[in-house]
Amino acid sequence: MIDILVNSLGVVLIVLIIYWFWIAKPRTQKTSSDVIDIIVDHGVYEPARIEVEAGKTLTLRFQRKDPSPCAEKVVFSDFDLSVDLAVNKPTDVKLTPDNVGEYPFTCQMQMYRGVLVVKQ
Ligand SMILES: [Cu+2]
Known part of the structure; x- marks a missing residue:
């Protein structure tokens, strides 16, 4: 149970990191x-x-x-x-x-x- 929790937290973190570094950047430049x-x-x-x-x-x-x-x-x-x-x-x-x-x-x-x- 804890394993699943830790793993899904990890996945969420990875998705967030990918979002901030690769996806969120072009939006910043548009301001x-x-x-x-x-x-x-x-x-x-x-x-x-x-x-x-x-x-x-x-x-x-x-x-x-x-x-x-x-x-x-x-x-x-x-x-x-x-x-x-x-x-x-x-x-x-x-x-x-x-x-x-x-x-x-x-x-x-x-x-x-x-x-x-x-x-x-
Ligand atoms: Cu400080």
Whole structure:
């Protein structure tokens, strides 16, 4: 009985992994330039380097797949912003970076690392 349960859980996981890595990707590329999807999984933000235009409001749509507590927050220290990310549910972070520069964003332990590159 337990075997069946474990096996079916494994199958579900495999299907999910295949979905996120091969099927879900084209959908991400279709979003408008103001909304940027960021996958949070396996210790990395994907994409981890995001180039944006200064003075433009953008939405960073975090898609957290990693259920570990490590991934539960995203912190934009330069913007005094800390946001809780729900697992398998998109979380939107709206920002209007006015000044050109590089602004790192991390999880609360700084293991996940990304950078927002603001250009003129
Ligand atoms: Cu962490």
